[in-house]
Amino acid sequence: MPKDFSFPIPFITNANIAVDYTSSEIDVISLDRIGIDVSWTTSNVNGILYVQATIAGTNFSTLLDANDNPIAIAIAGTSSFQAFDIDVKAFSKIRIFFDRTSGSLGTLNGSYLSKGRYNV
Numbered sequence: 001m002p003k004d005f006s007f008p009i010p011f012i013t014n015a016n017i018a019v020d021y022t023s024s025e026i027d028v029i030s031l032d033r034i035g036i037d038v039s040w041t042t043s044n045v046n047g048i049l050y051v052q053a054t055i056a057g058t059n060f061s062t063l064l065d066a067n068d069n070p071i072a073i074a075i076a077g078t079s080s081f082q083a084f085d086i087d088v089k090a091f092s093k094i095r096i097f098f099d100r101t102s103g104s105l106g107t108l109n110g111s112y113l114s115k116g117r118y119n120v
Contacts, residue, residue, distance in 0.1 A: 008037065008113050011026055011112060012038065012096065014107045015098075015109070017098050017106040018100065018105055020099055022097050022098075023097070029093075032087075034112045034113065035113045037083045038081065038109065039109050040081070041079045041107050042075065042103065042105060042106030043079075044104060045077065045102070045106035046074075046077055046103050047100040048098070049072060049097070050096070050098075051063050052096070053088070053093065055092055071086070075106075
């Protein structure tokens with residue numbers, strides 16, 4: 001039975017971001033677009049959170065926006081959230097990567113929601 005993408009699906013739960021963190025992979029081979037919602041709780045962790053993709057399933061690279069800038073958000077010692085709208089037609093999997101630069105206490109949560117499907 002196919003997954004029901006009509007409600008947010010958690011894929012990151014209380015992940016420790018006091019170190020570099022790589023999320024589980026989201027299988028997007030049959031999807032058109034996904035929305036990714038991430039939130040973090042911290043008072044001192046700093047770093048950059050990136051959206052990454054793969055085609056073959058082995059090598060991930062950071063996605064770029066229309067201006068060739070990385071699709072990323074800085075986390076700078078405060079709790080907050082960010083939503084991403086990602087066109088995933090060309091990819092097989094998406095994930096989140098957090099590159100920690102400093103700090104010792106923080107957690108990350110994330111969910112995704114699909115918009116549009118292909119019959120594959």
